[in-house]
Structure formats: structure tokens, C-alpha cells
Amino acid sequence: MPESLASADKDASFAAYREMLRIRRFEEAAARAYTQGKISGFLHLYIGQEAIAVGTALAMRPKDRVVTTYRDHGFALALGSEPGQCMAEMFGKATGLVGGVGGSMHFFDRDRGLWGGYAIVGNHLPVAAGHAFASKYKQDGAVTLCFLGDGAVGIGPAHEAMTLAGLWKLPVVYVVENNRYSMGTPLSRTLPVEDITLRAPGYGIAADRFVVTDPFQVRDRVSEAMDRARKGEGATLIEVLTYRFRGHSMSDPAKYRGPGELDSFRSQDPLEATRAALAERHAIPESELEALDDTVSDEMDAAIRFADASPQPDPEHRFRNIYVEN
Numbered sequence: 001m002p003e004s005l006a007s008a009d010k011d012a013s014f015a016a017y018r019e020m021l022r023i024r025r026f027e028e029a030a031a032r033a034y035t036q037g038k039i040s041g042f043l044h045l046y047i048g049q050e051a052i053a054v055g056t057a058l059a060m061r062p063k064d065r066v067v068t069t070y071r072d073h074g075f076a077l078a079l080g081s082e083p084g085q086c087m088a089e090m091f092g093k094a095t096g097l098v099g100g101v102g103g104s105m106h107f108f109d110r111d112r113g114l115w116g117g118y119a120i121v122g123n124h125l126p127v128a129a130g131h132a133f134a135s136k137y138k139q140d141g142a143v144t145l146c147f148l149g150d151g152a153v154g155i156g157p158a159h160e161a162m163t164l165a166g167l168w169k170l171p172v173v174y175v176v177e178n179n180r181y182s183m184g185t186p187l188s189r190t191l192p193v194e195d196i197t198l199r200a201p202g203y204g205i206a207a208d209r210f211v212v213t214d215p216f217q218v219r220d221r222v223s224e225a226m227d228r229a230r231k232g233e234g235a236t237l238i239e240v241l242t243y244r245f246r247g248h249s250m251s252d253p254a255k256y257r258g259p260g261e262l263d264s265f266r267s268q269d270p271l272e273a274t275r276a277a278l279a280e281r282h283a284i285p286e287s288e289l290e291a292l293d294d295t296v297s298d299e300m301d302a303a304i305r306f307a308d309a310s311p312q313p314d315p316e317h318r319f320r321n322i323y324v325e326n
Helices: 010-035 050-059 073-078 083-090 125-138 156-167 196-203 215-230 261-266 270-280 286-309 315-319
Strands: 065-069 114-118 144-149 172-178 206-211 236-241
Touching: 010 050, 010 073, 010 083, 010 215, 010 270, 010 286, 050 073, 050 172, 050 215, 050 270, 065 125, 073 083, 073 114, 083 286, 114 125, 125 144, 125 156, 125 172, 156 172, 156 196, 172 215, 196 206, 196 236, 206 215, 215 236, 270 286
Parallel strands: 065 114, 065 144, 144 172, 172 236, 206 236
Antiparallel strands: none
16 A cells, blocks of 8 residues: 555545545546537546546645646546536536536636646646746745646647746646556657656756555645745646546547556556555445445436536627626
């Protein structure tokens, strides 16, 4: 058992497990809704990576911000967005996070610290640098956390953003969620040097790299980088080695995986590791864990019903939030 998980107390472990389980069950419910034709466009699931979002939420303070990719549902839920509103957004309904016009890839919940999911690969890194520059200029003490996939590190805006972050010592933490595949291409075929953090010295920023085991480990490692940023010591590039258990999107059958690969990574699932710690270290009975699962599943079923019953947005809504309004 990882030391970070072994040292966590019962209440904290149970709460973190519950939040990871909520993300897992939400994503499974969304996948079912997609196959039923209730969700249009693309749907990128966060199954397998939940510990990152939950650990990040534990590390954040008020005013801190998350800017992330189109695989954004987990961050919304971990930061406190309502599952019904999240599901309604994917259904294109008026009760969604942004009124149904953003869909799966463009979640946004400013009041809870989520400053957007972005669909254009790598182009949100300069946005995060802009948030961090604003924080430094206003001296508000906030840190911006920017999440990207391993496939985004070769995009031009990623280099531009990290160069500025290093040059201006911006309070930003760039976190690469390395889930082993750039869409369907393994990392060994996209990067000549697979340790992405080796780029950090070229930008003049700090670096960290680790295999994700549990949410408390993520909390602690991300907190270290955020503390440096708050002290004015500049940006950090973190590479978290994780794994997604589903394809890149719902249209991807993930046939590129080798024999036994999925089972091997499932044996290292942080969700199941946290559940095992609750059962073995904290002696929580299986019946209580099953009851929690039933409660969470009911919550996600209610989110589906809420989204189903919600109205369509009025046609004019698609023209809102384009320009600053009085």
C-alpha cells in the first residue's frame, strides 16, 4: 500500500474514495447515455484518472483555478459542480453548466474554480499563463493549474506558454496527464525522449514526475508545486503517469492495446487501491462500501433524469457570452 494512502485517516480516505467513485459512476452513466443517442458530438471519459482530479481539488485553495482539456468532467465534479448540471450540459440542455452550448468538451464553472475545458489541443496553455499573469499582477495569491495530455507537449503554444511562465516566474503549474497514448498512438512513437519533465530546465521551471497511486499522493506533490508558486518561485512542470481504461473517446475501440495491458493497469487502479485501504486498514465492512456505491449510482441516475427533463435552450442563447454584456 502506498505510504500516502496508508497514512491517510479514515474520514479523509472515505471522502476521497467517494469523490473518485462519483466521477467513475458519472462517466459510466454518460457512456450509457451516449450509446442511447442522448449526447451528441464527442465524449472523452476520465475513467482511470479520477485520483488526479480529486487530489488536485484537495490541494487547492479559494481563488485557485483549473484550466484543462476536453477530458474535463472529472475536474468539474471534484471541484463541486452539480452532476445534474454537468449531465444537462452534455445533453445540450438549458440547465447545463453553460446553458447547453458547450457540451462535453467545454465545461465551465467559474464559481468553483473551473475556468474551462478546451477542445483545441494545447491552445489552452497560453490561457492558463494569462490567468497566472493576472494573479501575479494583482497579487491575489492564486495559483493556476493547467492540465494537458502527453499529446499536447509538441504543440507550439505549449512551448510559448511555458517559456513565458519561466521567464516571468508565473504562479502556474502545468500538469501533463500522461495516460500512455496520444489518442491511439503510444508515447514511444510520438516522443524521442519519453520523460517529458526533461524539458523543464529549458524553460527555467521546476519539475516533478511520478506514477499516480492515490489522491493523497497527488495532493501532496501538487501542493509542493503550488507552494513554490505562491512564494514567487515560479512555475512547475509535473508529469503524472496514469492510464485511461477506455478509448480516447467513445468512438475509439482502443484495439491498439497489447494483450493483457488493460488488466495489468486495472490491477493498479487508484480507485480500487483506495477501496482496499478502507476495507483492510480502516475495517470498513463490504456492506458499507456497497451501500455507498448504491447511493452514488442513484445520484447519477438522478442526474440523467434531471438532464432528460430539462428544457432545450432558447435559440438566442447561442449568441450569448461572446461579447462582454452589461
